[in-house]
Amino acid sequence: MIIEDVVAFLKYVPPFQFLDEPALYHLAVGMSMEFFPKGTTILRQGGPASRYLYVIKKGGVKVFRRSAGGEDTIIEFRGQGDLFGYLSLFGGDKSRAYVVTVEDATCYTIKRETVRHLLDSNNAVREFFLKSFLNIYIDKTFQEMHGRSLFFSGCGDRLLFSTAVGEVVNKVVLTAPQKMTIREAAVLMCDNKISSLILADDEDKPVGIITDRDMRGKVVAKGRDVNDPVSSIMSYPLMRIDARDYCFEAVLKMIKYNVHHLIVVSDGALAGIVTNHDLMLLQGTSPLLVAKDIESQQDIEGLAALSKQIYNVIGILLKQGARASNITRIVSEISDRLVRKILEIAERRFARPPLQYCWVVFGSEGRKEQAFKTDQDNAIIFADPITTYESDEAKKYFSVFAAFVRDSLVQCGYPFCPDAHMASNPRWCRSLSEWKKFFSDWVAAPATELGEAGVNSLIFLDFRAVGGEFSLADQLRDLLTVILRGRSEFIGHIAGLVARNKPPIGFLKSVMIEKSGEHKDKLNLKVKGLAPLVGIVRLFSLEAAIRETSTLERLDALKARNDDVAEYGEEIAHAFEFIMLLRLQHHMEQLSRGQELDNLISPDSLTNLQKKTIKEAFNLISRLQESISERYKPLKRVLTCRED
Amino acid sequence: MVIDENMAITHANYVVIDIKLSGLVEEKNSILSIGAIMMSGGRIELGETFYRLLTPDDESPVANPTVPGVAQASLLLEQNRAPVLSEFLSISGNDILLGHLVSTDLAFLKNEVKRLIGTEVKNPVIDTYQIYHWIMRHEASGAFYTPRDVKLNEVASQLGVAVSSNHNSMNDAFITAQVFQRLMPMLIRAGVKTVGDLLRIGDPSGGLR
Numbered sequence: 001m002i003i004e005d006v007v008a009f010l011k012y013v014p015p016f017q018f019l020d021e022p023a024l025y026h027l028a029v030g031m032s033m034e035f036f037p038k039g040t041t042i043l044r045q046g047g048p049a050s051r052y053l054y055v056i057k058k059g060g061v062k063v064f065r066r067s068a069g070g071e072d073t074i075i076e077f078r079g080q081g082d083l084f085g086y087l088s089l090f091g092g093d094k095s096r097a098y099v100v101t102v103e104d105a106t107c108y109t110i111k112r113e114t115v116r117h118l119l120d121s122n123n124a125v126r127e128f129f130l131k132s133f134l135n136i137y138i139d140k141t142f143q144e145m146h147g148r149s150l151f152f153s154g155c156g157d158r159l160l161f162s163t164a165v166g167e168v169v170n171k172v173v174l175t176a177p178q179k180m181t182i183r184e185a186a187v188l189m190c191d192n193k194i195s196s197l198i199l200a201d202d203e204d205k206p207v208g209i210i211t212d213r214d215m216r217g218k219v220v221a222k223g224r225d226v227n228d229p230v231s232s233i234m235s236y237p238l239m240r241i242d243a244r245d246y247c248f249e250a251v252l253k254m255i256k257y258n259v260h261h262l263i264v265v266s267d268g269a270l271a272g273i274v275t276n277h278d279l280m281l282l283q284g285t286s287p288l289l290v291a292k293d294i295e296s297q298q299d300i301e302g303l304a305a306l307s308k309q310i311y312n313v314i315g316i317l318l319k320q321g322a323r324a325s326n327i328t329r330i331v332s333e334i335s336d337r338l339v340r341k342i343l344e345i346a347e348r349r350f351a352r353p354p355l356q357y358c359w360v361v362f363g364s365e366g367r368k369e370q371a372f373k374t375d376q377d378n379a380i381i382f383a384d385p386i387t388t389y390e391s392d393e394a395k396k397y398f399s400v401f402a403a404f405v406r407d408s409l410v411q412c413g414y415p416f417c418p419d420a421h422m423a424s425n426p427r428w429c430r431s432l433s434e435w436k437k438f439f440s441d442w443v444a445a446p447a448t449e450l451g452e453a454g455v456n457s458l459i460f461l462d463f464r465a466v467g468g469e470f471s472l473a474d475q476l477r478d479l480l481t482v483i484l485r486g487r488s489e490f491i492g493h494i495a496g497l498v499a500r501n502k503p504p505i506g507f508l509k510s511v512m513i514e515k516s517g518e519h520k521d522k523l524n525l526k527v528k529g530l531a532p533l534v535g536i537v538r539l540f541s542l543e544a545a546i547r548e549t550s551t552l553e554r555l556d557a558l559k560a561r562n563d564d565v566a567e568y569g570e571e572i573a574h575a576f577e578f579i580m581l582l583r584l585q586h587h588m589e590q591l592s593r594g595q596e597l598d599n600l601i602s603p604d605s606l607t608n609l610q611k612k613t614i615k616e617a618f619n620l621i622s623r624l625q626e627s628i629s630e631r632y633k634p635l636k637r638v639l640t641c642r643e644d
Numbered sequence: 645m646v647i648d649e650n651m652a653i654t655h656a657n658y659v660v661i662d663i664k665l666s667g668l669v670e671e672k673n674s675i676l677s678i679g680a681i682m683m684s685g686g687r688i689e690l691g692e693t694f695y696r697l698l699t700p701d702d703e704s705p706v707a708n709p710t711v712p713g714v715a716q717a718s719l720l721l722e723q724n725r726a727p728v729l730s731e732f733l734s735i736s737g738n739d740i741l742l743g744h745l746v747s748t749d750l751a752f753l754k755n756e757v758k759r760l761i762g763t764e765v766k767n768p769v770i771d772t773y774q775i776y777h778w779i780m781r782h783e784a785s786g787a788f789y790t791p792r793d794v795k796l797n798e799v800a801s802q803l804g805v806a807v808s809s810n811h812n813s814m815n816d817a818f819i820t821a822q823v824f825q826r827l828m829p830m831l832i833r834a835g836v837k838t839v840g841d842l843l844r845i846g847d848p849s850g851g852l853r
Binding site for chain 2: 001002003006028029030031032033034035036037040104108109
């Protein structure tokens with residue numbers, strides 16, 4: 001009976017639902033059951049790691065982190081069927097967050113060895129935990145991270161997790177008797193220019209609310225008599241929230257009860273009202289602030305000073321547990337603005353350009369996957385000149401212009417590209433027609449045109465407009481789409497390059513076996529991890545004529561158009577996120593130690609779960625490479641014939 | 645059998661038992677079933693259970709009205725009582741035995757063990773009924789208090805433990821374990837932290853008067 005009940009419960013709890021009945025029985029007999037009264041601290045941030053995986057059978061817990069300043073940031077509330085404790089169970093020697101019961105809670109506990117065994121023996125379970133590891137915890141902070149205003153300077157931190165409802169409450173709130181007619185209420189709202197009205201009973205207690213929406217939906221649309229009592233259209237129950245609660249909890253409440261307004265109560269008294277609009281404003285503050293900060297700079301020196309803070313931003317985001325792709329997206333956004341500001345300063349300095357131009361970036365910048373500043377990869381596409389004179393003038397202008405931008409970028413911390421993939425290099429500063437010809441020639445003869453530099457040139461396919469006239473870049477992208485159609489040699493050539501960079505599976509085998517000891521070999525996360533994934537996804541995108549340049553956006557667009565992506569898309573995205581995150585953390589660490597940044601990671605520094613995930617990523621890359629080789633076999637033969 | 649009285653109650657091992665009898669007269673009646681589940685501190689070990697049904701040693705009918713839920717399981721009855729009792733003793737070891745209104749059950753157990761195996765049951769024993777009322781009195785802090793809830797189900801409901809209608813000794817042992825699990829944090833809050841204290845306030849002999 002006891003075990004049967006546990007099994008019946010687990011059948012509906014992911015990831016245990018993936019187990020068959022005998023496995024569930026086996027799991028259940030090894031489990032324990034614990035009871036924690038409300039307010040019990042089960043795990044303590046910085047305290048010993050969890051010894052069990054907890055499955056909440058009944059009740060609920062609050063997961064939160066406490067900052068050095070003693071401020072609590074709620075990560076999540078978890079209830080029946082939710083898990084906790086698995087991060088510290090595998091992820092290290094201490095707990096990463098507080099877990100405190102918010103009501104009496106009964107939990108099933110599973111021993112670490114049991115969970116480890118499940119991870120080893122069941123793919124679905126492993127996948128679930130890996131995803132959780134990458135997402136659940138890490139994800140939380142992103143949404144408000146994105147809207148966080150602490151990027152530069154310290155302009156407040158108006159964010160969901162640290163702003164009390166009381167701070168955003170709309171204090172202009174009117175209460176009217178519920179006996180009032182609809183028309184009277186509408187007049188009152190108009191006169192006071194408010195969009196909602198709280199209705200009170202005879203004892204002046206709030207009983208409901210009406211909003212503009214109710215007027216529209218329940219009165220006008222339904223043709224209701226405006227002399228009806230307003231109580232006939234009011235929404236209730238009235239949900240309350242304490243002024244001291246965090247906005248995050250207000251959002252939760254709104255979602256949970258599907259309401260758009262909450263009554264804010266302070267010390268038992270009505271303090272005002274908070275709407276979903278107020279909360280959205282709160283989340284949206286920061287991009288504006290970031291922009292403002294960059295916009296307000298007048299010279300390169302000011303920008304250079306500001307750009308140093310990008311590292312701080314990354315540090316903060318990493319610490320808060322943002323996802324790698326979200327960090328790079330935010331950083332790209334900031335870099336783009338920085339570049340645009342530099343272009344603006346340059347245009348002011350050298351007078352208006354003689355022709356329209358587009359500033360494009362490629363490589364990791366083009367894919368919005370840059371975090372720590374890497375070499376400049378940029379180019380200029382200028383509009384086609386009509387006369388030779390115009391052409392000469394344009395080349396003269398843009399060479400000076402581009403050199404200034406290049407040096408400004410260096411000042412802002414973006415180093416020279418050793419291969420001179422920069423707009424200041426005449427090869428990378430061309431008219432639209434010249435660029436079109438460049439691409440046409442390359443696509444027609446992929447193996448010869450760029451010779452051995454072929455692999456590196458592929459990053460050019462990730463070009464993206466950042467400043468100037470975007471339509472120039474669009475036209476180039478259009479052309480690329482057209483000339484690639486039916487050009488299977490070019491795609492086949494790229495496929496060959498992509499399939500060539502095999503992941504070091506053997507290397508990892510030893511990593512998996514050897515627990516410690518010296519490894520002379522280090523893993524190059526960029527070359528062996530990111531590059532193959534980027535390359536594979538780029539190949540698929542070119543095939544499918546997808547315009548997106550970032551790997552994750554490409555994957556998203558490919559879902560419906562590529563069989564491999566339909567099947568492995570999520571895995572690819574996870575692997576990519578994971579390796580990016582590892583690399584970011586690695587760079588952050590090197591930065592804090594004052595070391596040069598590299599992409600070499602020592603296997604000893606990885607946890608078992610990380611090793612396991614990397615191994616999965618490598619297997620995935622191999623599988624995709626095999627699939628690609630298989631698919632392009634016939635094409636290669638054609639290619640060989642041609643060359644013969 | 646010495647138990648460390650200074651051990652924290654959260655570190656002690658408990659064997660939570662429930663015993664069904666064919667009647668209350670020791671000379672005539674006997675044990676019909678034993679259910680037990682282990683606890684390590686406040687942790688109920690869900691897989692560590694013991695449940696045996698025994699043929700009555702007396703003339704009383706199996707479907708004794710005081711023993712609900714026994715009749716339907718009669719097919720599984722163990723014919724030989726001594727091995728079952730030995731097995732129970734071996735899984736109990738030196739751990740603390742714990743039951744609800746356990747004194748009568750305990751008297752039968754001690755008696756049968758002595759008669760059939762020839763040894764003494766020396767484990768310390770505590771009664772959740774006693775603990776519950778001690779806590780209630782304590783929380784009423786000196787105010788006049790009359791025990792109302794007596795039966796396991798009443799106490800369980802009072803503490804928020806889900807009860808089932810199936811009162812076999814395995815289920816009841818499990819419910820008793822959950823009752824104790826909920827009492828434990830209350831005990832600690834009330835200052836009852838060591839096994840010694842627990843044995844004093846949970847002594848079954850203070851039972852129903």
